[in-house]
Amino acid sequence: MADVLRFSQQDWLDCCGSSKFAAEMVMISPFSTLQEALQMSNDIWWNKVDIPGWLEAFAAHPRIGDVEALRKKAESNADWCKSEQSVALSTSNDHILQELAEWNRQYEAKFGFCFLICASGKSSSEILADLKERFSNRPINELQVAAAEQQKITELRLAKLVAKGGSSNASRQSETHVTISDDSKNFPSAASVRPPITTHVLDVSSGRPGSGIEVSLDVLEGLTPGIKSQTQSDQAGAWTAIGHSITNEDGRSGPLMAPSGQILAGVYRLTFATGRYYTRLQESSGIKEFSGGFYPHVSVIFEVKPSQTFQHFHVPLLLAPYSYTTYRGS
Incomplete structure (x- = not known):
């Protein structure tokens, strides 16, 4: 071979x-x-x-x-x-x-x-x-x-x-x-x-990768994916941890779940410890006027539908001290 x-x-x-x-x-x-x-x-x-x-x-x-x-x-x-x-x-x-x-x-x-x-x-x-x-x-x-x-x-x-x-x-x-x-x-x-769910962080305020940010991945148990009803909410299920990582110098997280060609349908949550990231930046900058970030954590919740279980989900975070953006990449 x-x-x-x-x-x-x-x-x-x-x-x-x-x-x-x-x-x-x-x-x-x-x-x-x-x-x-x-x-x-x-x-x-x-x-x-x-x-x-x-x-x-x-x-x-x-x-x-x-x-x-x-x-x-x-x-x-x-x-x-x-x-x-x-x-x-x-x-x-x-x-x-x-x-x-x-x-x-x-x-x-x-x-x-x-x-x-x-x-x-x-x-x-x-x-x-x-x-x-x-x-x-x-x-x-x-x-x-x-x-x-x-x-x-x-x-x-x-x-x-x-x-x-x-x-x-x-x-x-x-x-x-x-x-x-x-x-x-x-x-x-x-x-x-590669893992079915991946992410990276870009600090858009500095134009640099968001390195050293703790990232966790959870799945919501107890809900039926793809079905919307007034009886279903976050309280109807419990978050179960799947994986944890820290972004590298390129802003990319390590594996948050095992590599696979398939993922279970369900509701997932990526959580980024953005407060700790900005605290480190504040300490390293030595600028007293820099107040750090507004969000201590950023949680991105998304749904994998039954028809999408063979797809890959790359969910990046574009981060600034007082705002953030996310989207589905590939």
Whole structure:
């Protein structure tokens, strides 16, 4: 298996258009299993590739629905791009393609990079709806969303690369009319090699990761997920601890639960000890006027519905002394 998972820098570049990513993957290869390669690709993408590297990878993709760009694309991963968009193209018409083109232009004008989505298995109308919804995001949030979509694409391509034993050019003819989503059912995704719930903290007041913050994860027992009624409230159940961690220098928490490809449906709570974090900042700054943070703790409660049990939930915290924001990432 080790020989199968020793790929060239071009192979890694075909999986992800970032030269930094490709160089790092070559440096730490070979890999003994697909899961190991997936795990390391995820770590490199989020912890070693910088924003210019992300943008380089984004730029390697043709615009969603741009048939002419797909036809002219000369890179060795051209048929992968066509394959990934095959469902979207087969379900599109002139009106949808025109609307996709117009929204793509608006998106690029706002964010500075092309709209990126893991299109495998998605219809053109679904992609258009996602594009419109994401257009309202703040630029810093949308950059992270796009990076997460790029990592999904990388993981699917890596699974196909392993299936072929390397060389993304080897059998591109057979891929032209096959969607990657069909093949990917036979391979573990990143969700199977990482905890189903993850988080990170960004201190937006300083533009730095929120490091050294205690994080705990709990589940609410006694409620039926997905059912809303006046009789169900937090008091109807009890919080049960699942895991505890402290964010590292990149603001990312350690594992809060065991790695798995599935999670039980239910109501979950992430709690961040933000008061202690700001107390440390106050003490280290030596500025008497700095009063620390307003929130001693921040709790983020969210629900995993029965239809979402095979999904991954990344729930970041964007923190400031007198406000905070959270969203569902990937």
